[in-house]
Amino acid sequence: MARSSLLRRYSIFGICAVAMLGISAFLIPSAAAYPIQPNFNHFLYTNHDDFLYDDNAQPGTEGAALAQQAYDDRAYPHKFIDATQVNNAYNANQALATHPVPVDSPDRRGRSWQFAGPSDPEAVSQATYTGHPTTVSGRVTAIVVANDCNATVCRIWLGAAGGGIWRTDNALAAKPTWKSVNNGIRSNAIGSLALDPNDQSGRTIYAGTGEENGSSDSEAGVGLYKSTDFGEHWQLVPGSFPAAKDRSIGSVAIDPTNANHIYIGTDVARHGSSASNGGRYSPPGAPVIGLYESKDGGLTFSLVFSKESDVVNPNSPNGSDFFRGGVSKIQFSSTGLPAGVAPQVYFSVFDYGVYRSANGSFEQIFASAGGGTVANSLSARTEFSLAPMGQKLRIYVGDTGASPADFYRVDNANVPAATLTNGTSNPGWIKLSNPVPGTPGFASYDYCSGQCSYDMPVASPPGRPDDVWIGGQFQYGEITPTGAPSNGRAVQRSTNAGASFTDMTNDNTQSPPLGMHPDQHAIAFDPNNPDIAFLGSDGGLVRTSGQFADASSECASRGLTGANLIDCQMWLKAIPTRIFSLNNGLGTIQFQSLTINPQDPKHDVIGGTQDNGTFNTTSDPMTWTQNVGGDGGQSVIDAGNPNIRMHTYYGPQGDVNFKKNDPSGWDWWGDPLITSNEAASFYVPLIGDPKISQTMFVGMEHVWRTQDSGGPQAYLDKHCNEYTGDFTVTCGDWVPIGNNLVNSTYGTDKSGSYVVAITRAPSDNQTMWTATRRGRLFISLNANDAASAVAFTRLDTSAQPTRFISGIAVDPKDKYHAYVTYSGYNAYTPTTTGHVFDVHYNPTTKTATWKDISYDLGDQPITGVAYDSVTGDLYVATDFGVGRLKSGHNHWRPAANGLPIVAVYSLTISDSGRVLYAATHGRGAWRLDL
Numbered sequence: 001m002a003r004s005s006l007l008r009r010y011s012i013f014g015i016c017a018v019a020m021l022g023i024s025a026f027l028i029p030s031a032a033a034y035p036i037q038p039n040f041n042h043f044l045y046t047n048h049d050d051f052l053y054d055d056n057a058q059p060g061t062e063g064a065a066l067a068q069q070a071y072d073d074r075a076y077p078h079k080f081i082d083a084t085q086v087n088n089a090y091n092a093n094q095a096l097a098t099h100p101v102p103v104d105s106p107d108r109r110g111r112s113w114q115f116a117g118p119s120d121p122e123a124v125s126q127a128t129y130t131g132h133p134t135t136v137s138g139r140v141t142a143i144v145v146a147n148d149c150n151a152t153v154c155r156i157w158l159g160a161a162g163g164g165i166w167r168t169d170n171a172l173a174a175k176p177t178w179k180s181v182n183n184g185i186r187s188n189a190i191g192s193l194a195l196d197p198n199d200q201s202g203r204t205i206y207a208g209t210g211e212e213n214g215s216s217d218s219e220a221g222v223g224l225y226k227s228t229d230f231g232e233h234w235q236l237v238p239g240s241f242p243a244a245k246d247r248s249i250g251s252v253a254i255d256p257t258n259a260n261h262i263y264i265g266t267d268v269a270r271h272g273s274s275a276s277n278g279g280r281y282s283p284p285g286a287p288v289i290g291l292y293e294s295k296d297g298g299l300t301f302s303l304v305f306s307k308e309s310d311v312v313n314p315n316s317p318n319g320s321d322f323f324r325g326g327v328s329k330i331q332f333s334s335t336g337l338p339a340g341v342a343p344q345v346y347f348s349v350f351d352y353g354v355y356r357s358a359n360g361s362f363e364q365i366f367a368s369a370g371g372g373t374v375a376n377s378l379s380a381r382t383e384f385s386l387a388p389m390g391q392k393l394r395i396y397v398g399d400t401g402a403s404p405a406d407f408y409r410v411d412n413a414n415v416p417a418a419t420l421t422n423g424t425s426n427p428g429w430i431k432l433s434n435p436v437p438g439t440p441g442f443a444s445y446d447y448c449s450g451q452c453s454y455d456m457p458v459a460s461p462p463g464r465p466d467d468v469w470i471g472g473q474f475q476y477g478e479i480t481p482t483g484a485p486s487n488g489r490a491v492q493r494s495t496n497a498g499a500s501f502t503d504m505t506n507d508n509t510q511s512p513p514l515g516m517h518p519d520q521h522a523i524a525f526d527p528n529n530p531d532i533a534f535l536g537s538d539g540g541l542v543r544t545s546g547q548f549a550d551a552s553s554e555c556a557s558r559g560l561t562g563a564n565l566i567d568c569q570m571w572l573k574a575i576p577t578r579i580f581s582l583n584n585g586l587g588t589i590q591f592q593s594l595t596i597n598p599q600d601p602k603h604d605v606i607g608g609t610q611d612n613g614t615f616n617t618t619s620d621p622m623t624w625t626q627n628v629g630g631d632g633g634q635s636v637i638d639a640g641n642p643n644i645r646m647h648t649y650y651g652p653q654g655d656v657n658f659k660k661n662d663p664s665g666w667d668w669w670g671d672p673l674i675t676s677n678e679a680a681s682f683y684v685p686l687i688g689d690p691k692i693s694q695t696m697f698v699g700m701e702h703v704w705r706t707q708d709s710g711g712p713q714a715y716l717d718k719h720c721n722e723y724t725g726d727f728t729v730t731c732g733d734w735v736p737i738g739n740n741l742v743n744s745t746y747g748t749d750k751s752g753s754y755v756v757a758i759t760r761a762p763s764d765n766q767t768m769w770t771a772t773r774r775g776r777l778f779i780s781l782n783a784n785d786a787a788s789a790v791a792f793t794r795l796d797t798s799a800q801p802t803r804f805i806s807g808i809a810v811d812p813k814d815k816y817h818a819y820v821t822y823s824g825y826n827a828y829t830p831t832t833t834g835h836v837f838d839v840h841y842n843p844t845t846k847t848a849t850w851k852d853i854s855y856d857l858g859d860q861p862i863t864g865v866a867y868d869s870v871t872g873d874l875y876v877a878t879d880f881g882v883g884r885l886k887s888g889h890n891h892w893r894p895a896a897n898g899l900p901i902v903a904v905y906s907l908t909i910s911d912s913g914r915v916l917y918a919a920t921h922g923r924g925a926w927r928l929d930l
Helices: 008-013 062-066 069-076 083-098 240-244 440-444 554-556 562-571 670-673 711-719
Strands: 115-118 140-145 157-161 164-168 178-180 191-196 205-209 223-228 247-254 262-268 289-292 302-305 327-333 344-351 353-358 363-366 382-389 392-400 407-408 429-430 466-469 491-494 521-528 529-537 539-544 577-581 605-609 613-617 622-627 635-637 645-649 654-659 666-668 686-687 695-698 703-706 735-737 754-761 767-774 775-780 805-810 815-821 836-842 847-852 864-868 873-877 883-884 892-894 905-911 917-920 924-930
Touching: 008 605, 069 613, 069 905, 083 892, 083 924, 140 191, 140 521, 140 529, 140 539, 157 191, 164 191, 178 521, 205 247, 240 247, 240 289, 247 686, 262 327, 262 344, 302 466, 353 382, 363 392, 363 407, 429 767, 440 491, 440 562, 466 521, 466 529, 491 529, 554 562, 605 635, 635 686, 645 686, 666 711, 686 754, 695 754, 767 805, 805 873, 815 864, 873 905
Parallel strands: 191 247, 247 327, 805 864
Antiparallel strands: 115 924, 140 157, 157 164, 164 178, 191 205, 205 223, 247 262, 262 289, 289 302, 327 344, 344 353, 353 363, 382 392, 392 407, 407 429, 466 491, 521 529, 529 539, 539 577, 605 613, 613 622, 635 645, 645 654, 654 666, 686 695, 695 703, 703 735, 754 767, 767 775, 805 815, 815 836, 836 847, 864 873, 873 883, 883 892, 905 917, 917 924
């Protein structure tokens, strides 16, 4: 998800930030709870130039800027991507499978992709902030639990941000058995799930595609889908596509008295994410976001409520969508209504508040603190939960807008709306939150911290109107080395109608306790035991035991006094006895990239993931452990000494480890890159030299180089170690080599942005190919000379697309020969088309010849490329899988069978190991033996 203005050091503890502006300190648990204590003296850097990550950022929109990049990468030179292009790309990808397979093809001999993990509980571990290893999976956006859930059979379905829909039939088991059930759905981005309450068998379920959370990788969907066999097979609800194309469906609700009466809520989302995440704009002509109603079972949908016209931003190139926004939740209620009267529908709207149906129209019953005037959905979101009390309807509301998040309750929502409007004269709504520490209301004040628009679930279990659970982001300021008044408050529970809350984040019977992930999105309950909660987060799914323990006695040993002691005793009064990780078998990790040890390519792999850190394999690629937390980007395993490793967080930030995968060995090296103030990709390109040990390269406006792994080991270990360094020195010795590659030095066309791809030719010690986001391609023949002497020659011309260059694969046998891939769509550069090019450089003329070998690949963005020099075959990554062009042929086809339809962000190949890896953003890592 999008991260902005955040201390870089936050990322090592798993925070995934959206808009945490102005934070200047970060503290963690006591040494007893956290086995390795980081040093905090270096927590001084804040990314004050977030807008440099995006060409289209406007003043005051730094938080949104990070959420723009990958969408721009795909759309460039346009500002938008139409659903038609995405649909055409999908069809083009599917068409590859119809091409004849040659008799000599390995595919006829049964070659297929193999899932490489992670998914195994013994294999996948992440040290939570408590220090307890746990199994994780990718971001969970939606959860539904079957009404007949019991100890023997308990079906639950979850929607993953990039991993599709999964189901287990034994959710109450210690280790549930999961099954991917996305058959028939053209998207792996899921935003909402809902059971049809009219089907007592529980077979009918709806899934809204597209994620409404507004993060950098919140993909737009392709409509609403329906299953009548517990999710085994799905069909598009036909009327939903015109209403939701280029959008996400953040909520779906079915009238409990009429199965043909359906509401969906649509939200801003994006198409075309990649290894550099982003997105903000939607194309002109995209359907208006809002509440859509169907009265014919989904054959048609009509827009019945919208506020989009109120939030048009005249400064936006497209006149709209300069915000997150839309309808985030929908619920029906018949509470207090006469028999035979149709139930009312309640729904929440970003920026505005809560509305309900009334006499054929809609009325506002809760006004957001944002007032509906700032159109600032980067921070303004309202979430709610209905809690019927006999003939009265209670409603809980979490709201953030012009101020930090507050929490409200109303007990008489059956009365006219005029008496419910919150404000100074507030006869109906009770404001439960209070900014004063030591008061019960402090628990629910700003409970989702600075990223409420991303993670802000509110849920009251059916039949328990006094119970309410709220989730959000860790309260990091409460987790200190000297005293921890809470356990982080990622999730809180109240049993007294929100008057006070206890902290659900840690359990009580495991030592160290199992801690929940810092970023929470979805809450659901066991209908037959509402004390058992299922919670979805950036780290997957967990379940509470349904029993609670008084741990407030711990507060006495935390060195707390005054308000902190009062708060601690309240928050720990009733915490879960046990939290269970349910991620065993959920292969939904969102990888950014994968790196192999060239000396052991089949057994030693590392890779960065979205908000779950950088993982490494052990003896087998199916066995993975996390060795550093936070946001994982690119990585390096040194060619000469595989014990030396690097990784990046977001931006030009990263570490080196001279002790292989030792979690305590990471040394920070980013100071020279940060202080340069150069524009950079959200995930900067990082490579290791294939010939020269300890030489690495990073791309910003220049290519930057280190020739000793970022600095001498003794120096970095002493001063710059993430846990023990004193940070009294400059950490890192990166230097820019050659000229600035994006300014006017090499012309005025295709200027701006930053370097997005770097590849060293494996056949010599000097040749490097590199590219920029706007389509410039360069070669250097002396990349390891003195920094000022390095020279680059530009190879692209006006004949090549002005689009994002997504990959370069240099021929290991010919340093002047490379394959270059482009993202984006031919439809947007109709005079300069092509996605895959065979490029040869002539050192005598200093020019290059380009051959378009896209052939029948279709108009689909390419996200990565790998070349097999043994066979001459070429592989490309797309939004839907991996394609292969066999040597000497002019037809593309799927690389092999077995890979699910999923966005592949990058490819990694080993000629010597005869293996190809695909980093998918939602289905983990996959391996193809060549």
